[in-house]
Amino acid sequence: MRKLKNSELNRLDVSEFKNSEKTPLIVVLDNVRSLNNIGSVFRTSDAFLIEKIYLCGITATPPHRDIQKTALGATESVEWKYFANAIDAINELKENQYKIISIEQVEGSVSLERFEIIENQKYAVIFGNEVKGVQQEIIDKSDICIEIPQFGTKHSFNISVSAGIVLWELYKKINL
Numbered sequence: 001m002r003k004l005k006n007s008e009l010n011r012l013d014v015s016e017f018k019n020s021e022k023t024p025l026i027v028v029l030d031n032v033r034s035l036n037n038i039g040s041v042f043r044t045s046d047a048f049l050i051e052k053i054y055l056c057g058i059t060a061t062p063p064h065r066d067i068q069k070t071a072l073g074a075t076e077s078v079e080w081k082y083f084a085n086a087i088d089a090i091n092e093l094k095e096n097q098y099k100i101i102s103i104e105q106v107e108g109s110v111s112l113e114r115f116e117i118i119e120n121q122k123y124a125v126i127f128g129n130e131v132k133g134v135q136q137e138i139i140d141k142s143d144i145c146i147e148i149p150q151f152g153t154k155h156s157f158n159i160s161v162s163a164g165i166v167l168w169e170l171y172k173k174i175n176l
Contacts, residue, residue, distance in 0.1 A: 012077075014076050017046070017049070017077040018079075022049050022050065022051040023049045023051065023170075023175060024121075024122040024123065025048075025050050025051055025122075025123050025125060025174070026050070026052045026053070026054060026098060026122075026123075026124040027041060027052075027053045027054070027124075027127065027163065028053075028054040028056060028086065028093075028124055028125065028126045028127065029041060029053065029059045029127055029159075030056045030057055030059065030089075030134065030135065031056065031057040031058050031059060031135075032058075032059045032127065032128075032129060032130065033059075033129065033130060034159070035066035035069075036066060036067075036070045036160070037130065037158065037160045038059060038060055038067050038070075038071075039066070039068060039075075040070045040071070040164075041053065041127070042062075042071040042074040043071050043072055044167055045074065045078045045163075045167065046074035046077050046078050048167050048171040049171075050078060050167065052078070052081065054080070054081050054082075054089045054093075055080055055082045056082070056086035057083075057084070057085065057086060059082075062075035062080070070160075086135065087138070090124075090126075090138060090141050093124045097122060098123060098124040099121055099123050099124070099143045100126065100142045100143045100144075101115075101124065101142065101144050101145070101146055102125075102126040102128075102134045102138055102144075102146070103126060103127055103128075103134065103162055104128065104133050104134040104139060104145050104146075104147070105133075105147050105155075105156075108145070109145040109146060109147040110144060110145070110146050110147070111146075111147055111149050112147065112149065112165070112166065112169050113169070115144070115169075115173070117170070117173040117174055123170065125166060125170070126138055126142065127163055130159055133156075146166065148162060148165055148166065
């Protein structure tokens with residue numbers, strides 16, 4: 001085996017990315033405080049051709065040096081929009097027929113591997129604050145809550161890890 005060079009990976013350039021068909025998913029980051037987490041979510045969203053990212057509340061917006069450290073240019077390819085309040089983002093998404101999915105441990109949550117995609121349905125996935133998680137008022141407006149199964153001693157994943165797990169699983173269910 002030989003490690004491939006970047007030039008051999010056949011990746012899209014920014015213009016091609018912007019013109020390509022997107023995965024019908026919008027990622028909502030609500031009150032995410034870590035700039036590195038925000039940048040990581042941009043980079044993961046680029047990898048899976050995510051439609052857009054909504055940045056809400058205290059979540060920082062590009063351009064920012066610390067977001068760029070982990071985004072590595074993905075803030076140029078992935079479209080984003082800022083909302084002062086996540087409820088406004090949720091209301092806009094619902095008006096546009098998106099199903100709202102909160103990623104949170106709640107009563108009646110669906111385990112990620114058991115979640116079934118509805119064909120031709122658009123989805124928005126909500127990731128909350130690193131400490132407090134998704135706000136209860138957002139959970140109340142959600143159509144479903146998905147939980148990532150865990151088997152060790154810890155109660156949660158880092159948000160960038162959660163985004164990677166969830167977006168890959170949803171990408172597979174939608175596109176493969």
